[in-house]
Amino acid sequence: MTIQDPKLPYDMNALEPYMSEKTLSYHFGKHHHAYVNKLRKLVEGTEYADLELEDIIAKARKEGNVAIFNNAAQAWNHDFFWKSLSPKGGQPDGKIKELVESEFGSIDDFKTRFAAAATGLFGSGWVWLVLDQGKVKITSGSNADTPVGTSAVPMLTLDVWEHAYYLDYQNERGKFVDAFLDRLINWNFAESNLKSQPATKAA
Secondary structure (H helix, E strand, O other), X not given: OOXXXXXXXXXXXXXXXXXXXXXXXXXXXXXXXXXXXXHXXXXXXXXXXXXXXXXXXXHHHHHOOHHHHHHHHHHHHHHHHHHOEOOOOXXXXXXXXXXXXXXXXXXXXXXXXXXXXXXXXXXXXXXXXXXXXXEEEEEEEEOXXXXXXXXXXXXXXXXXXXXXXXXXXXXXXXHHHHHHHHHHEOXXXXXXXXXXXXXXXOO
């Protein structure tokens, strides 16, 4: 079985006060684990069972297998989300900064656009910074939607399902988004994702 139990890259209290240990214990310890466990049950004994998670997502998307896609995508999205957060979140540097400033004008303008996408997404979903055809873009999608298996390569993501922020911010999603952009966003992770792309290795 290639579906791995999730692991956090930091301690449960490492993101306080912007994301509480209580929120992280529920979100990571219950929601994320539930998707992984459900996916294992769904793929057991099927042709999906020995595939890597990204391949499960692509196959389920192509075949219209909604249950497997939703759980696989949510498992992958959450793992990527934890890595998009850092106790030392701050300002970008390097090539990712150059691309963001080139596309959006400034880091502040990027934050404004990203915040608008995150607060404007109706219901549950995800907001992404992706690399597509050499340019960075902000995209969003409802429920378990993910860029995995598309032409867009994810750099960072923000979970805007209500369980991601309600214990800390109640219904004020905007404050959660601001905390992510100003205090938690892991630009080093985005830079590493950018450098992993063939077109940017020499940049």
